[in-house]
Amino acid sequence: xxxxxxxxxxxxxxxxxxxxxxxxxxxxxxxxxxxxxxxxxxxxxxxxxxxxxxxxxxxxxxxxxxxxxxxxxxxxxxxxxxxxxxxxxxxxxxxxxxxxxxxxxxxxxxxxxxxxxxxxxxxxxxxxxxxxxxxxxxxxxxxxxxxxxxxxxxxxxxxxxxxxxxxxxxxxxxxxxxxxxxxxxxxxxxxxxxxxxxxxxxxxxxxxxxxxxxxxxxxxx
Amino acid sequence: xxxxxxxxxxxxxxxxxxxxxxxxxxxxxxxxxxxxxxxxxxxxxxxxxxxxxxxxxxxxxxxxxxxxxxxxxxxxxxxxxxxxxxxxxxxxxxxxxxxxxxxxxxxxxxxxxxxxxxxxxxxxxxxxxxxxxxxxxxxxxxxxxxxxxxxxxxxxxxxxxxxxxxxxxxxxxxxxxxxxxxxxxxxxxxxxxxxxxxxxxxxxxxxxxxxxxxxxxxxxxxxx
Numbered sequence: 108x109x110x111x112x113x114x115x116x117x118x119x120x121x122x123x124x125x126x127x128x129x130x131x132x133x134x135x136x137x138x139x140x141x142x143x144x145x146x147x148x149x150x151x152x153x154x155x156x157x158x159x160x161x162x163x164x165x166x167x168x169x170x171x172x173x174x175x176x177x178x179x180x181x182x183x184x185x186x187x188x189x190x191x192x193x194x195x196x197x198x199x200x201x202x203x204x205x206x207x208x209x210x211x212x213x214x215x216x217x218x219x220x221x222x223x224x225x226x227x228x229x230x231x232x233x234x235x236x237x238x239x240x241x242x243x244x245x246x247x248x249x250x251x252x253x254x255x256x257x258x259x260x261x262x263x264x265x266x267x268x269x270x271x272x273x274x275x276x277x278x279x280x281x282x283x284x285x286x287x288x289x290x291x292x293x294x295x296x297x298x299x300x301x302x303x304x305x306x307x308x309x310x311x312x313x314x315x316x317x318x319x320x321x322x323x324x325x326x327x328x
Numbered sequence: 329x330x331x332x333x334x335x336x337x338x339x340x341x342x343x344x345x346x347x348x349x350x351x352x353x354x355x356x357x358x359x360x361x362x363x364x365x366x367x368x369x370x371x372x373x374x375x376x377x378x379x380x381x382x383x384x385x386x387x388x389x390x391x392x393x394x395x396x397x398x399x400x401x402x403x404x405x406x407x408x409x410x411x412x413x414x415x416x417x418x419x420x421x422x423x424x425x426x427x428x429x430x431x432x433x434x435x436x437x438x439x440x441x442x443x444x445x446x447x448x449x450x451x452x453x454x455x456x457x458x459x460x461x462x463x464x465x466x467x468x469x470x471x472x473x474x475x476x477x478x479x480x481x482x483x484x485x486x487x488x489x490x491x492x493x494x495x496x497x498x499x500x501x502x503x504x505x506x507x508x509x510x511x512x513x514x515x516x517x518x519x520x521x522x523x524x525x526x527x528x529x530x531x532x533x534x535x536x537x538x539x540x541x542x543x544x545x546x547x548x549x550x551x552x
Binding site: 206 | 377378387390392393394396397398400401404405416417419420423424427428460464
């Protein structure tokens with residue numbers, strides 16, 4: 108019987124944050140794919156408030172919300188730590204993790220909406236990228252975590268991998284390499300890290316699925 | 329010893345939670361009142377260039393922003409009277425409720441700024457939010473959200489004992505009653521009677537006055 112289970116959905120950037128953390132720390136786990144249009148009784152039991160993935164189940168106890176899961180993982184399995192040790196540096200890391208959490212939804216809004224709503228999402232996305240470029244990646248570090256990736260890098264999962272696919276689905280151009288040179292360098296470096304490179308959803312499959320979803324969503328409006 | 333400064337706004341629930349945390353831990357600090365929203369100081373903008381908001385904690389010249397981040401920082405630097413449990417699983421539960429309360433209770437302010445049917449909807453929504461907290465947060469076993477001592481989730485919900493009460497008076501509605509929300513009602517009594525909390529809330533009438541003016545300005549902009 109697996110001690111650690113992860114309930115997830117293969118297209119979710121929030122699920123991948125948890126996968127990367129578990130892999131980085133060498134924690135074996137059982138992965139359970141959820142059909143979000145038909146949520147399992149297990150998911151509803153483990154996350155009755157939000158009914159969302161990811162959910163980590165450790166020794167039968169559920170932990171919900173990806174950033175809370177990441178902090179839990181880091182506290183239970185301290186090897187290859189995901190946060191700095193100094194309290195001030197931790198506060199800076201937590202600031203950017205919260206920023207990523209608060210602003211990332213604008214990325215999925217790009218493909219879920221059209222017209223004025225989409226324009227608003229484009230604006231929000233641009234503001235987010237500009238802030239990261241101007242304030243987050245200063246100091247010439249390779250990653251937010253320094254020489255190695257940490258929780259902040261993982262928190263920006265949707266910027267690293269999902270944004271590019273979603274732009275294509277949505278038919279908008281928000282991220283351009285020359286407009287965001289630091290961010291571009293960070294994305295290239297991040298996706299070369301073996302744990303990340305080997306654990307990303309298939310781009311073509313995701314493109315097809317999200318295109319289909321967009322069609323359905325816009326048709327229903 | 330490094331200097332501690334707090335940039336805040338007296339009517340802000342976010343500032344208030346930080347003040348309570350510092351007081352609970354007996355940390356000395358200099359308080360700087362910011363003129364929110366129209367006249368923010370250059371120092372505030374320098375310390376919080378991304379969000380330009382209060383509260384900002386400055387410790388030894390280094391700025392920490394975002395109230396939930398500040399609370400975790402305070403808890404790590406000054407470990408006495410901890411605001412989070414020791415056990416990692418219990419910490420994750422408190423963090424979950426702190427995040428839930430933080431996110432879900434923010435729109436609870438809307439009933440103060442809306443009128444007519446929109447206000448009715450906002451009031452309804454507030455009852456639903458409170459119901460979820462009442463039914464799920466496990467208060468039947470504990471005095472506070474984290475156990476028998478005040479923790480981060482309590483500090484984040486704390487605005488209901490002074491600001492919500494004042495908002496209720498301005499609008500003429502009462503949310504947390506003993507018969508409809510027995511657990512939250514008991515929590516409010518326990519939290520509000522803690523000396524550190526009791527001695528660090530703004531005067532009720534001053535908040536009412538401020539909120540009346542705020543509601544009036546929303547009324548004017550809604551019906552010019």
